[in-house]
Structures are given as C-alpha cells and as structure tokens.
Amino acid sequence: MNLEFNIEGGNFSRAGHASSEVKKMLKQLGIDARCIKSIVIALYEGEVNVVAHAYEGRILVKMEPHKITTEIMDKGPGIADIELAMQEGYSTASKAVREMGFGAGMGLANMKKNTDELTIESTVGEGTTVKMVNYF
Amino acid sequence: MSPSKRYHALTIDEQKCIGCTHCMKVCPTEAIRVSNGLAEIREDRCVDCGHCMRACPVKAIYVEQDDLKKIQTFKYRVVLFPAVMIGQFPEKYTEDQIYAALLKIGFTHVFEVEQPIGILKSSIKDYCRKSPANRPHISTFCPAIVRLIQIRYPSLTENLIRRKAPHDLGAHFAISELKKQGAKDEEIGLFYVTPCNAKISSVKSPVGEKESIVDGIINMNDLYNRVMKAIDTKEAPDTSSQRQNLTRDGILWSLTRGEARHFGERSMAIDGIHNVIRFLERLENEEVPDIDFLELRACDQSCAGGIMMTGNRFLTVERLEHRARRYAPAWKLQNTPAIKASKELKQKLIADQIISKPAFSLDPDRERALEKMNRAQRIICFLPGIDCGACGAPNCQALAEDMVSGNAKMSDCVFLQQMWENEGKISTSKAFRNVEKKWGELRFQADCNKRGKRNEGF
Numbered sequence: 224m225n226l227e228f229n230i231e232g233g234n235f236s237r238a239g240h241a242s243s244e245v246k247k248m249l250k251q252l253g254i255d256a257r258c259i260k261s262i263v264i265a266l267y268e269g270e271v272n273v274v275a276h277a278y279e280g281r282i283l284v285k286m287e288p289h290k291i292t293t294e295i296m297d298k299g300p301g302i303a304d305i306e307l308a309m310q311e312g313y314s315t316a317s318k319a320v321r322e323m324g325f326g327a328g329m330g331l332a333n334m335k336k337n338t339d340e341l342t343i344e345s346t347v348g349e350g351t352t353v354k355m356v357n358y359f
Numbered sequence: 360m361s362p363s364k365r366y367h368a369l370t371i372d373e374q375k376c377i378g379c380t381h382c383m384k385v386c387p388t389e390a391i392r393v394s395n396g397l398a399e400i401r402e403d404r405c406v407d408c409g410h411c412m413r414a415c416p417v418k419a420i421y422v423e424q425d426d427l428k429k430i431q432t433f434k435y436r437v438v439l440f441p442a443v444m445i446g447q448f449p450e451k452y453t454e455d456q457i458y459a460a461l462l463k464i465g466f467t468h469v470f471e472v473e474q475p476i477g478i479l480k481s482s483i484k485d486y487c488r489k490s491p492a493n494r495p496h497i498s499t500f501c502p503a504i505v506r507l508i509q510i511r512y513p514s515l516t517e518n519l520i521r522r523k524a525p526h527d528l529g530a531h532f533a534i535s536e537l538k539k540q541g542a543k544d545e546e547i548g549l550f551y552v553t554p555c556n557a558k559i560s561s562v563k564s565p566v567g568e569k570e571s572i573v574d575g576i577i578n579m580n581d582l583y584n585r586v587m588k589a590i591d592t593k594e595a596p597d598t599s600s601q602r603q604n605l606t607r608d609g610i611l612w613s614l615t616r617g618e619a620r621h622f623g624e625r626s627m628a629i630d631g632i633h634n635v636i637r638f639l640e641r642l643e644n645e646e647v648p649d650i651d652f653l654e655l656r657a658c659d660q661s662c663a664g665g666i667m668m669t670g671n672r673f674l675t676v677e678r679l680e681h682r683a684r685r686y687a688p689a690w691k692l693q694n695t696p697a698i699k700a701s702k703e704l705k706q707k708l709i710a711d712q713i714i715s716k717p718a719f720s721l722d723p724d725r726e727r728a729l730e731k732m733n734r735a736q737r738i739i740c741f742l743p744g745i746d747c748g749a750c751g752a753p754n755c756q757a758l759a760e761d762m763v764s765g766n767a768k769m770s771d772c773v774f775l776q777q778m779w780e781n782e783g784k785i786s787t788s789k790a791f792r793n794v795e796k797k798w799g800e801l802r803f804q805a806d807c808n809k810r811g812k813r814n815e816g817f
C-alpha cells in the first residue's frame with residue numbers, strides 16, 4: 224500500500240495533513256497505539272521541516288504488514304552539517320517561524336527518537352531527503 | 360465487559376424512522392448506516408453523544424428509561440440530579456418550589472449530585488499531583504468523551520483521570536447522609552436524573568468501575584414535564600437544608616470551564632464533540648503546547664446543551680451563573696461535618712484504569728487489514744466522491760470500507776449503477792430492485808402519506 228502527499232513550503236496551516244491521514248490508516252490496520260504515536264510524531268516533524276525550511280516537498284509512504292517506510296523529499300536549501308542539525312536545540316528557524324510556535328530545534332532529534340531507522344541525505348542548494356522506517 | 364454487551368441507551372423506532380440519512384450524516388464516528396430504509400447503529404462505534412437524536416427530524420431515536428413506579432418499592436426514595444437541571448426552569452420558579460414539586464412526585468429526599476464537590480475536587484487534585492507523567496490530564500466527566508477516547512484515541516486513555524463523576528459523589532454522599540438518619544442500605548433507592556444518554560450508558564455500565572450504584576434512571580425531559588405539572592407557585596416549604604453542601608463550584612461544575620477553572624496552571628475547556636475531535640487529533644500528534652488539564656464535553660455549552668435538557672442552553676447557563684453567585688465557593692465549606700468525614704467518600708471516588716477499545720481496524724489480522732485497505736483504496740477510484748449517502752453509508756470512503764468488510768456491494772452506489780445501465784452492464788429493472796432493497800419497496804412511488812414525505816422540524 225503506497226500513499227503520496229505534497230507539501231507546500233511556507234504553508235503552516237496544511238502541515239499535519241499527511242500525518243493525520245497516515246494515522247487514520249494505521250488505526251485501520253490495528254497497529255498498537257504507542258507505535259502509531261511515534262510514527263505520527265516523526266512524520267509531523269518531517270512535514271513541518273519542509274514547510275519551515277524548504278520550498279516544496281513530497282512524501283511517499285509505503286505500508287507493509289510489519290513496517291512502514293516514509294520518505295520525505297524536498298527542494299530547498301539543504302542541510303550543510305547534518306550532525307549539527309540533529310542536535311537538540313539547534314535551529315536556524317527565522318524569527319517569524321519561531322513566533323508561530325515552531326523552530327525549537329527539537330524536530331530532527333524527535334524524529335530520531337521516534338523511528339527505528341532514520342537516514343538523511345542532503346545537498347546544499349538542492350534539497351533534502353529524509354527516510355524513516357518503523358517496524359511493528 | 361465485551362463491547363457487544365455494553366449498554367446503549369439509544370433505540371431506533373422502526374415505525375417512526377423514515378431512513379432520511381440525517382442521523383448518519385452527523386454521527387461523529389460514522390456509526391450509522393441505512394439499510395432497508397431504516398437507520399442502524401453500530402454498537403462498537405457509538406459513543407452515545409446524542410447527535411443523531413438531535414438531528415432526527417421525526418424523533419425516531421429515543422432513550423429508554425426506568426419506570427418511575429419503581430421508586431415506590433423503597434422507603435427512602437432519593438432523587439439525584441445534576442444542578443444543571445435547575446437552570447432550565449423559568450426564573451419565576453424558586454429552588455424551593457422545584458424541590459417541593461419533586462417531593463410531591465413521590466421522592467422523599469432530594470440531592471443535587473455536585474455536593475460536596477470539594478471532595479471530588481481535592482480527589483482529582485491528588486490524582487493530578489501524583490501522576491505527572493500522564494499529562495495532560497483529561498477529565499472523565501463526560502462519558503461520551505471517555506468512550507470517544509477509548510475507541511478512537513486509544514493512546515490517550517492513559518491521560519484519563521482515574522476518578523469518578525459527580526453522580527457517584529452525590530450517590531455515595533446521599534447514602535452516607537441517610538445512613539446517619541438510620542436508613543439501611545436496602546431501604547435506599549437512588550434515582551439519577553440524566554441530561555443525556557451518555558450518562559445513562561455510563562451509569563448502567565460504568566467504565567472504570569465494577570458496578571453501578573444507582574437503582575434507576577430518569578430522563579430529565581420527562582422529569583421536567585412532571586415537575587412543571589406538580590409545581591406550585593405559591594409559597595413553598597424551606598428545603599434549603601438539603602442544599603447545605605451545595606456550592607458555587609458545584610453548581611457550575613457541569614458547565615463549560617466548570618472543571619477547567621480549578622485544575623492545573625494551564626487548562627483548557629472544549630465543548631462540542633466535533634471541536635473535541637479536532638483537538639484530540641492534534642493532541643495525539645503532540646501538536647499542542649504543554650497543557651496540564653483538559654475538560655472536554657460532547658455537548659455545545661456542556662450539560663446545559665444535553666440532549667435531554669428542555670429550554671435554551673444559553674438561558675440555562677445564564678440562570679445557573681446567576682444562581683451560583685448566591686452560593687459560597689467550595690473552599691469556604693471546609694469545616695462542615697460532611698467534608699470532615701470525607702475520607703471514606705474520597706476513597707470511593709477512585710476509579711479503575713480505563714482501557715482502550717479501538718473500533719476502527721479493518722481486520723484483527725494485520726495482513727488481511729492491509730489487504731482490505733488496498734482494496735478499499737482501489738474501490739475508491741470507481742466511486743464518484745459525491746458523499747451523497749444514497750448508498751446508505753455516510754460517504755464514499757465509508758462505503759468502500761463497508762464493501763471490503765463484506766457489508767456493502769458496488770451496486771449500492773446509485774451513480775455506479777447508472778453508469779452500468781448506460782453501458783448495458785445491468786438491466787434497468789435489476790438496478791431499480793437494488794435501490795428498492797436499500798430504501799424499501801414503495802419508497803419511490805408517489806404517495807402523499809408515505810413516511811418521509813415531509814421532514815418535520817426542518
């Protein structure tokens with residue numbers, strides 16, 4: 224089962240759309256509530272990052288009987304130092320973004336915490352691809 | 360308790376139901392389907408919010424209640440009602456007159472359940488203090504919300520506060536007061552007056568409790584009519600002694616912010632089940648700030664908007680707020696005999712942990728569930744996406760899910776049928792028989808007296 228979503232950079236009111244849809248489906252699959260929660264939190268953070276830091280993005284979700292793989296690909300500035308970006312509290316979010324309640328610098332750390340596998344590939348000036356796998 | 364045995368207060372009167380789909384369209388959990396021209400409620404999905412009753416134009420959805428005659432078998436006949444009941448009476452009737460009317464109807468004792476509310480308040484405070492990990496703490500006051508969380512937001516059941524509701528407080532308090540007067544357990548009959556069907560279900564089959572404490576349930580709209588018949592506007596006896604433990608906080612408890620104002624540094628109150636759903640979606644995704652306490656109520660204006668309330672909800676709120684001003688706040692009642700002897704009562708307000716009962720999975724077997732989801736996704740490609748309800752399901756997605764669960768067929772979609780007819784894949788008479796099966800024979804014949812001809816109330 225595959226799903227695809229588009230993300231619009233800068234549109235915070237739409238952030239969370241993909242994670243809500245995915246959540247509904249995971250409930251239909253009867254996945255354990257805690258597990259759903261982790262997946263949804265990670266995916267939401269991924270969505271917000273595209274909205275906050277990139278220009279546009281796409282999410283591919285692949286559901287299999289024992290795992291879910293989500294790939295978030297964006298066109299954007301990219302991340303120069305991924306290790307630094309992963310640190311809790313590190314953020315380059317603009318003041319405007321922080322005023323909207325985003326940009327605490329916890330997103331990537333939360334994604335790491337809530338997924339079984341997290342890989343980030345990024346090219347500065349082109350974009351970022353985040354791949355997350357959760358087993359259930 | 361197995362979900363199928365759970366008590367539900369709602370029944371659909373097949374003689375009255377016109378299969379109009381109004382209830383199906385408003386149900387927040389997609390629990391209703393129409394077949395053979397009649398609405399059906401799926402028990403495992405229903406949260407008892409009462410929205411379907413409100414939407415029914417012919418009042419075909421009703422709530423069963425206990426026979427009031429049952430009270431006569433008891434020596435001490437106690438009527439327990441939430442303070443919100445007083446709010447629906449026209450201002451010209453005093454509390455004393457309303458109490459007197461209740462006694463005239465046949466009760467021997469009258470108790471508003473929110474007394475002494477200070478005990479419940481401090482019990483909830485204790486819980487919140489001792490379980491910081493389960494924040495935000497979610498109130499279990501509204502049974503429809505508890506049920507909604509159990510079936511749709513299972514991960515949030517841990518956040519539900521393990522304390523009982525005011526009707527338990529009122530019941531235990533009434534028993535202890537009457538025992539002081541020499542009453543024996545078996546002589547006491549407790550009758551709870553409910554503003555909604557959700558409270559009925561929770562009283563009859565309590566969640567997080569072993570058994571119900573109440574002997575009977577009375578619908579508030581029914582009692583309202585009886586009181587209005589019995590009430591005497593001339594002077595009434597002084598019944599204030601029965602309200603000694605009633606406080607401002609107690610009177611306001613069942614209104615919006617009635618609880619939220621007391622707990623946590625950051626608390627929120629949300630009323631209206633659709634508002635609550637939107638919020639819980641966010642809460643589940645951790646898209647909300649650090650909140651301590653959540654008061655969530657299924658009805659707009661909380662219990663003042665209960666499905667069995669008579670009168671305008673805003674006027675009810677106004678009268679109660681006005682009334683509350685005449686009563687002392689709960690903290691001033693700390694030294695009364697009732698509060699001092701509250702240790703035992705407090706113990707009785709502790710509830711078991713509430714377990715989740717997810718009701719949205721497509722199949723208990725995950726591989727099969729995934730297979731069904733794949734099929735539903737493919738089916739959706741063929742449905743028009745009009746969400747008209749003419750198939751007997753609330754929307755195209757729900758129909759697709761019903762299909763993969765074996766509860767519906769492609770031909771239930773009237774537009775698909777039309778297309779098949781056009782393509783010569785199905786005969787017109789076969790197609791027509793299909794719709795008749797769904798909506799009942801004769802449904803489509805001209806008949807000025809048929810059911811559903813007029814939608815009374817719209």
Ligand SMILES: Nc1ncnc2c1ncn2[C@@H]1O[C@H](COP(=O)(O)OP(=O)(O)O)[C@@H](O)[C@H]1O
Nearest residue numbers: 272276301308314315316326327328329330331
């Ligand atoms: N998709 C992305 N494109 C570009 N930069 C990103 C992206 N995701 C994260 N970053 C960078 O990594 C930093 C840390 O991300 P995160 O931990 O989510 O915190 P926050 O989003 O609150 O700043 C961001 O401030 C940003 O500089």
Ligand code: SF4
Nearest residue numbers: 386405406408409411
């Ligand atoms: S009471 Fe609420 S949940 Fe139950 S069938 Fe009616 S609208 Fe749906």
Ligand code: SF4
Nearest residue numbers: 501555656658662665
């Ligand atoms: S808000 Fe009050 S009246 Fe409405 S369902 Fe909940 S408990 Fe019942």
Ligand SMILES: [Mg+2]
Nearest residue numbers: 271272330331
């Ligand atoms: Mg972020």
